[in-house]
Amino acid sequence: MIDKRVASLAxxxxxxxxxxxxxxxxxxxxxxxxxLVHALLDQGARxxxxxxxxxxxxxxDVAALIRERRVRxxxxxxxxxxxxxxFEELWRAGEIGLELVPxxxxxxxxRAAGAGLGGxxxxxxxxxxxxxxxxxxxxxxxxxxxxxxxxxxVALVKAHRADRWGNLVYRKAARNYxxxxxxxxxxxxxxxxxxxxxxxxxxxxxxxxxxxVDRVVQVAAS
Amino acid sequence: xxxxxxxxxxxxxVARDIPDGAYVNLGIGMPILVGDVVGPDKEIVYHSENGILxxxxxxxPGEEDRELINAGKQPVTLLPGGSYFHHTDAFVMMRxxxxxxSVLGAFQVSEGGDLANWITDxxxxxxxxxxxxxxxxxxRRVLVMTTHTTRDGRPKLLPRCTYPLTAAGVVDRVYTDxxxxxxxxxxxxxxEMAPGLTRTELQSVTAARLTFADDVVELDPx
Numbered sequence: 245m246i247d248k249r250v251a252s253l254a255x256x257x258x259x260x261x262x263x264x265x266x267x268x269x270x271x272x273x274x275x276x277x278x279x280l281v282h283a284l285l286d287q288g289a290r291x292x293x294x295x296x297x298x299x300x301x302x303x304x305d306v307a308a309l310i311r312e313r314r315v316r317x318x319x320x321x322x323x324x325x326x327x328x329x330x331f332e333e334l335w336r337a338g339e340i341g342l343e344l345v346p347x348x349x350x351x352x353x354x355r356a357a358g359a360g361l362g363g364x365x366x367x368x369x370x371x372x373x374x375x376x377x378x379x380x381x382x383x384x385x386x387x388x389x390x391x392x393x394x395x396x397x398v399a400l401v402k403a404h405r406a407d408r409w410g411n412l413v414y415r416k417a418a419r420n421y422x423x424x425x426x427x428x429x430x431x432x433x434x435x436x437x438x439x440x441x442x443x444x445x446x447x448x449x450x451x452x453x454x455x456x457v458d459r460v461v462q463v464a465a466s
Numbered sequence: 467x468x469x470x471x472x473x474x475x476x477x478x479x480v481a482r483d484i485p486d487g488a489y490v491n492l493g494i495g496m497p498i499l500v501g502d503v504v505g506p507d508k509e510i511v512y513h514s515e516n517g518i519l520x521x522x523x524x525x526x527p528g529e530e531d532r533e534l535i536n537a538g539k540q541p542v543t544l545l546p547g548g549s550y551f552h553h554t555d556a557f558v559m560m561r562x563x564x565x566x567x568s569v570l571g572a573f574q575v576s577e578g579g580d581l582a583n584w585i586t587d588x589x590x591x592x593x594x595x596x597x598x599x600x601x602x603x604x605x606r607r608v609l610v611m612t613t614h615t616t617r618d619g620r621p622k623l624l625p626r627c628t629y630p631l632t633a634a635g636v637v638d639r640v641y642t643d644x645x646x647x648x649x650x651x652x653x654x655x656x657x658e659m660a661p662g663l664t665r666t667e668l669q670s671v672t673a674a675r676l677t678f679a680d681d682v683v684e685l686d687p688x
Binding site for chain 2: 271272273274275299321322323324325326331332335336342344345346347348349351352354355366367368369370371372373374414415416417418419420421422423424451
């Protein structure tokens with residue numbers, strides 16, 4: 245029998261090792277798997293590469309991982325959100341690495357990893373600082389930059405409902421990076437607000453099929 | 467005397483160029499104002515990079531949903547007919563040329579249509595790019611909405627950008643508080659000017675050399 249449900253947040257993040265690349269969903273406050281990130285904080289893995297849109301704000305989730313010096317490098321598109329103080333402080337002190345990636349390229353690099361592709365050429369970033377050192381090819385008369393796939397060892401994702409096979413539906417714009425990150429990691433861990441019985445999710449409306457999901461944990465809506 | 471248009475008057479002018487039925491992305495900052503002044507006679511579908519089509523205005527106080535936000539992380543609503551999708555698809559729409567019009571702010575625009583709108587200082591603040599580069603290369607028409615000069619009076623329309631580029635050769639039209647200018651093979655062509663402004667005055671606050679259309683129209687200051 246397939247049952248991807250786990251009983252606790254600690255079980256959900258068990259086995260994540262030092263040095264892991266962790267994909268963390270969310271855009272601003274929307275869709276961030278806050279409780280899973282806090283569980284990773286308690287779990288203790290360090291020297292992490294974290295891939296996420298923003299670099300955390302305030303004292304919670306990704307900002308807490310950064311504050312506790314658990315993140316060696318962050319790969320993100322917009323690390324300058326309001327209240328992103330811990331990232332800025334460590335960045336100025338040279339204590340955290342930053343790989344800045346245009347937002348669509350960040351998402352597409354993870355999609356390529358999940359799709360088994362060796363990368364792609366994109367017009368985004370051509371003729372800019374972010375293309376420096378990268379292969380450029382003219383396609384259709386326009387310069388395109390080669391971008392590598394970006395796989396994760398782990399993805400931490402927030403969804404709305406799941407069944408025991410790990411089929412997922414999301415809520416509103418909280419979906420953001422979730423479906424792509426779920427495909428791109430060796431271990432995909434999802435927190436949901438509600439478990440439903442197998443067969444209760446409309447198969448026409450499943451957003452992430454369970455094949456991409458390894459563990460699901462229930463966290464009550466805050 | 468130079469009497470610049472208000473931000474709202476510039477937004478009204480941009481709105482006139484958005485046709486009924488257009489799929490539009492409004493950048494953070496001044497461009498957001500355009501959404502408030504498009505007349506009810508037009509049905510415009512607004513796109514948000516975090517995964518929304520058919521984005522509506524801000525919700526009433528108390529009706530905010532943290533999982534329904536725009537690219538600026540502000541609470542928004544979804545109009546009937548709207549949809550949610552994941553991040554990679556949101557950027558497929560942008561990069562793939564499916565968005566009709568992107569309205570972006572700018573630090574600088576060059577006479578060749580180069581856009582600089584993501585960073586001015588790489589030394590003291592962490593760089594952040596978000597979706598700016600994807601929007602600039604992908605939309606069918608890229609409109610820039612900006613003040614004609616910086617707050618301290620330096621020109622923003624230049625022969626070449628001095629700030630790092632967001633994208634090269636992408637801007638179609640620029641709307642400022644003083645003029646509407648097309649970017650053509652010969653550089654900036656002035657189409658419309660603020661009332662009372664002389665050509666000499668406009669050139670004096672523009673570093674790039676201006677060409678004037680045969681039929682320069684007076685801008686509506688309201």
